[in-house]
Amino acid sequence: MSAPLSAPDDAALLVRIAAGDETAFRHFADRHVGRMLRLAQSILGSAAEADEVAQDALLRVWRHAARWDGARGQPGTWIHTIVARLCVDRLRQRRHQPIEAASDVADPAPSVLEALSSRQEALALRAALASLPERQRVALTLFYHEELGGAEAAATLGITLRAYWSLLERARRALRHRMQRNPGLEPDR
Template identity: 50%
Template sequence: MPILLALPRLPLAAAVPATDRPAGLMARETASDADLMRWSAAGDRAAFAVLVERHGERALRIALRVLGDPAEAEEVAQEALLRAWQAAGRFDPSRAQVTTWLHRIVLNLAIDRTRRRASAPQAGEAALAALPDPASGPEAAAVEAEERAALAAALAQLPARQRAAIALAYEEGLSGAEAAAVLDVSERALEGLLRRARLMLRRLLTP
């Protein structure tokens, strides 16, 4: 089932200047992310809605992988989108892609929340339980369920940044450079996060 994320309730903004206004909906649908962000900075809610449609689902998935709780993940994703709208005028396309910038906001909010909540050790189980399973027989399904539960419990014990690195590099399929940019670390530091995560998972999952 696809994840749907509604456009957050945005504060009022000034109208888009005529010289900077897209010709219509088609112009927005085919515009680059950078142009949509520029129009959003000028107050174009429709342009920002296209950005939400393009990238909101992944933002929600990333938050879900880190937090493990769908309700919390939706709150974080909505807050991240609202902050992106409010900070659209400060976005610099020469320094980062829109997706990198947005996903960094999501991750920072999600990681901050894991540090504040008392139930952090349980993070990850609900997210993994929501992943689709291939069709299988009863015995195979039971084995898969047991393996998923073990993996969920192991992932839940990882630090939030390691869970985030795994989500970006393995589940979302980002390149090393892209995942490192979202986490605001070097590629070497990302490799270190992934290596430590794999080692810890191996220790936890080895009988």
């Protein structure tokens, strides 16, 4: 019989998941699925794709919980890494899809971006974000949408903290440049 699940930490849940404990897996999934969905939707811009990524990430947690190494990072960082990598894979696949596949792409659900002062600004910002390279988009999403600290975001991307801050600064400059190319669409400061 397994121990009660009053409020185990994520590390304890992963140990139990690795042993095949379905109750621990459900508890872990309930705890993390919201953040997983938000991260994936922020990167991909599609609620349907975000749902698929979250499901795939949870499946990987179930199958590979024994691979998590507490010495290398927190469980939350491991989850963010899985989700971010799955999103980048999807973004790369989009570049190689034929034009006929464009009609099958689901409309993105309303997000935080649409809470901006005007719909036009939100659309311009979304388009500018979408035009950024994947790693820059992920860096911005981890920092601003997921509110991860630099160390955790760097660990999620598998780079040094210094490299992360450099990537984030390049992403900010690129986003600012894209917004300034469209006069009148830059958000108020």
